[in-house]
Amino acid sequence: xxxxxxxxRTTAFRLTLVYLFLFALFAASLLGYFAWNTRRLxxxxxxxxxxxxxxxxxxxxxxxxxxxxxxxxxxxxLRPGANLYLVTAPNGQALAGNVGSLMPGVMATNGWxxxxxxxxxxxxxxxxxxLVRVTEQPGGFRLLIxxxxxxxRRLFGIVAKAAQWSVLIVVVLGLGGGIFVARRVLRRIxxxxxxxxxxxxGDLSGRLPVGRSGDELDRxxxxxxxxxxxxxxLMMGLKEVSDNIAHDLKTxxxxxxxxxxxxxxxxxxxxxxxxxxxxxxxxxxxxxRTFNALLMIARAESGQAxxxxxxFDAADVANGIHELYxxxxxDDGMTLRVKTASVRLHGNRELISQAxxxxxxxxxxxxxxxxxxxxxxxxxxxxADGKEILIEARRVGDSVLxxxxxxxxxxxxxxxxxxxxxxxxxxxxxxxxGSGLGLSLAAAVATLHGGQxxxxxxxxxxxxxxxxxxxxxxxxxxxxQTQDVPQKVA
Amino acid sequence: xxxxxxxxRLLIIEDDRESADYLVKAFREVGYVAELASDGDEGLALAGxxxxxxxxxxxxxxxxxxxxxxxxxxEKGNRTPVLILSALGQVDDRIKxxxxxxxxxxxxxxxxxxLLARVEVLSxxxxxxxxxxxxxxxxxxxxRLSHRVARGKDELTLQPREFRLLExxxxxxxxxxxxxxxxxxxxxYHFDPQTNVIDVHISRLRSKIDKGFERPLLHTIRGAxxxxxxxxx
Numbered sequence: 001x002x003x004x005x006x007x008x009r010t011t012a013f014r015l016t017l018v019y020l021f022l023f024a025l026f027a028a029s030l031l032g033y034f035a036w037n038t039r040r041l042x043x044x045x046x047x048x049x050x051x052x053x054x055x056x057x058x059x060x061x062x063x064x065x066x067x068x069x070x071x072x073x074x075x076x077x078l079r080p081g082a083n084l085y086l087v088t089a090p091n092g093q094a095l096a097g098n099v100g101s102l103m104p105g106v107m108a109t110n111g112w113x114x115x116x117x118x119x120x121x122x123x124x125x126x127x128x129x130x131l132v133r134v135t136e137q138p139g140g141f142r143l144l145i146x147x148x149x150x151x152x153r154r155l156f157g158i159v160a161k162a163a164q165w166s167v168l169i170v171v172v173l174g175l176g177g178g179i180f181v182a183r184r185v186l187r188r189i190x191x192x193x194x195x196x197x198x199x200x201x202g203d204l205s206g207r208l209p210v211g212r213s214g215d216e217l218d219r220x221x222x223x224x225x226x227x228x229x230x231x232x233x234l235m236m237g238l239k240e241v242s243d244n245i246a247h248d249l250k251t252x253x254x255x256x257x258x259x260x261x262x263x264x265x266x267x268x269x270x271x272x273x274x275x276x277x278x279x280x281x282x283x284x285x286x287x288x289r290t291f292n293a294l295l296m297i298a299r300a301e302s303g304q305a306x307x308x309x310x311x312f313d314a315a316d317v318a319n320g321i322h323e324l325y326x327x328x329x330x331d332d333g334m335t336l337r338v339k340t341a342s343v344r345l346h347g348n349r350e351l352i353s354q355a356x357x358x359x360x361x362x363x364x365x366x367x368x369x370x371x372x373x374x375x376x377x378x379x380x381x382x383x384a385d386g387k388e389i390l391i392e393a394r395r396v397g398d399s400v401l402x403x404x405x406x407x408x409x410x411x412x413x414x415x416x417x418x419x420x421x422x423x424x425x426x427x428x429x430x431x432x433x434g435s436g437l438g439l440s441l442a443a444a445v446a447t448l449h450g451g452q453x454x455x456x457x458x459x460x461x462x463x464x465x466x467x468x469x470x471x472x473x474x475x476x477x478x479x480x481q482t483q484d485v486p487q488k489v490a
Numbered sequence: 491x492x493x494x495x496x497x498x499r500l501l502i503i504e505d506d507r508e509s510a511d512y513l514v515k516a517f518r519e520v521g522y523v524a525e526l527a528s529d530g531d532e533g534l535a536l537a538g539x540x541x542x543x544x545x546x547x548x549x550x551x552x553x554x555x556x557x558x559x560x561x562x563x564x565e566k567g568n569r570t571p572v573l574i575l576s577a578l579g580q581v582d583d584r585i586k587x588x589x590x591x592x593x594x595x596x597x598x599x600x601x602x603x604x605l606l607a608r609v610e611v612l613s614x615x616x617x618x619x620x621x622x623x624x625x626x627x628x629x630x631x632x633x634r635l636s637h638r639v640a641r642g643k644d645e646l647t648l649q650p651r652e653f654r655l656l657e658x659x660x661x662x663x664x665x666x667x668x669x670x671x672x673x674x675x676x677x678x679y680h681f682d683p684q685t686n687v688i689d690v691h692i693s694r695l696r697s698k699i700d701k702g703f704e705r706p707l708l709h710t711i712r713g714a715x716x717x718x719x720x721x722x723x
Contacts, residue, residue, distance in 0.1 A: 354681040
């Protein structure tokens with residue numbers, strides 16, 4: 001496409017053309033209206049003058065007869081810029097006046113007509129046009145009085161000229177302005193297109209130029225830049241995660257492969273092969289679980305699970321998880337207790353249950369008191385023998401807190417932020433089976449609900465808390481209820 | 491693990507050739523009559539004409555996706571139980587699948603043992619007796635109305651959840667019930683615990699119903715799950 005072709009295809013230029021057409025139409029109709037009205041005005045003036053003169057002269061004819069009439073007409077015809085006069089006898093012979101020739105038949109018809117004429121005293125051969133009125137006078141005489149239309153024609157000429165010029169000016173200025181604006185816009189769009197092409201080619205760091213005028217293009221560029229920043233951040237996050245996944249899935253995959261290879265190489269018996277195959281399936285089940293957890297986290301983080309939210313009681317979730325895990329904890333020589341207050345919550349019940357389950361599983365796995373610390377902490381903890389895990393659901397301020405407290409070694413403050421990251425398994429937990437995704441999922445679920453996962457010190461032990469904003473409606477109802485009570489008392 | 495009823499008929503609607511062949515072979519080995527359709531239109535035609543006990547439907551199919559296939563079947567009044575297989579394993583996908591008219595939902599990748607256990611439960615559901623008020627396996631008896639459980643002459647005391655666990659197992663007596671099925675149906679959780687939490691519940695239940703009795707009723711099926719049945723049948 002040529003530069004000019006590009007220019008005339010711009011929106012700015014097309015808009016200019018539309019406006020140009022509209023303005024030209026406007027100018028033309030304005031001038032047309034002006035011309036038509038002026039013409040009407042002039043015609044009215046002529047008519048009025050002629051009418052007055054006709055009645056004057058008829059009057060003179062009535063009072064002073066033909067002689068008076070002829071005298072008056074001759075007299076008036078000599079005045080500068082005189083009207084047209086002609087009196088004919090009943091036989092058609094011209095008696096007086098300043099009209100040399102007329103179009104045939106004009107004198108024969110009474111009333112108004114437009115005619116070409118020539119004055120008696122004029123030498124030029126060009127015909128002029130006039131508006132005339134013919135009246136019949138007593139005795140068969142006919143009187144013509146009229147006025148030249150030159151004035152009207154000249155005015156028309158002026159208006160036509162004005163129309164030509166104004167249209168010309170509108171077109172020239174409009175086109176010029178259009179091209180100017182279009183080129184300006186085009187230059188900026190071209191700059192943006194260049195940047196986007198660079199970005200499309202893979203350079204995500206490119207940003208659109210933003211001017212200082214703050215106009216719509218600058219705002220657009222600003223927003224696009226913000227979008228690019230977000231995309232870049234997401235891409236970085238994605239890359240990090242996929243690097244981690246690649247790294248952490250390779251270990252179990254390698255193990256899987258090694259086992260299969262080993263079984264293949266050894267000339268084992270059928271039970272041995274069987275055992276190897278069973279271990280392979282176990283290992284791949286573990287991989288599938290890891291994948292599922294990763295997908296779940298990704299889903300929670302991307303906010304896709306938002307569609308599946310309803311209102312429920314956090315206490316039910318805590319009791320349900322307690323009921324599910326209580327025997328498991330007991331088998332591990334620990335006591336799982338639950339303490340709940342009824343708190344309404346809006347969210348994905350399944351995800352919150354799973355997050356809480358992960359925290360409980362962690363507590364069961366890692367929350368055993370260290371053997372050495374036990375004699376010391378036994379007194380501090382009081383009634384419990386230090387093997388207690390507590391699930392709590394309560395409301396503090398605007399938040400619903402679902403927490404799991406253990407009496408284990410806890411997580412050092414420095415490691416807490418780190419512990420939530422995907423695949424991170426702290427030193428103490430390496431010996432235990434697990435994917436390293438439990439806390440990440442709990443954190444992602446909390447974030448999905450607009451809350452957070454807090455890890456704190458339970459002196460001794462770890463307190464892991466899902467803090468989620470409480471249901472607004474419920475808090476309002478609660479507030480309304482608490483307001484009601486004192487009113488009733490009062 | 492054998493299909494106890496003779497000639498249980500199964501239609502597998504799955505476009506991936508390899509997994510479809512694997513499924514057909516595996517189901518035939520355990521005694522099912524398994525037929526195969528490889529796209530949605532063919533599946534709908536076959537399901538509509540043939541008399542099948544269970545349909546196993548992949549969710550993403552060429553020509554017509556699994557959910558629309560089920561919808562079309564249900565619209566025609568076909569009530570054959572449907573198990574949906576899907577790579578989409580999230581809770582809301584599952585709910586969507588069940589809303590569309592599916593009877594069970596199994597995310598990929600799955601173990602054949604899990605699939606078989608669920609198909610057996612579905613095929614038994616069809617034409618089987620509706621909800622009974624009491625179940626009996628050997629000398630173990632469970633009354634759903636009075637919530638009483640007895641083995642022989644001994645009255646057993648169960649926690650509410652243990653009762654529900656036993657109830658589910660006895661409802662499907664003679665069928666393999668997987669851990670996931672128990673978690674879904676007894677606890678209504680659809681996530682995957684990283685620990686053997688179900689096994690602990692089972693072993694508690696076992697200690698109540700089998701301990702001290704000569705013949706155990708609650709069996710562990712290796713690599714699959716659990717089954718309650720009278721040893722001899």
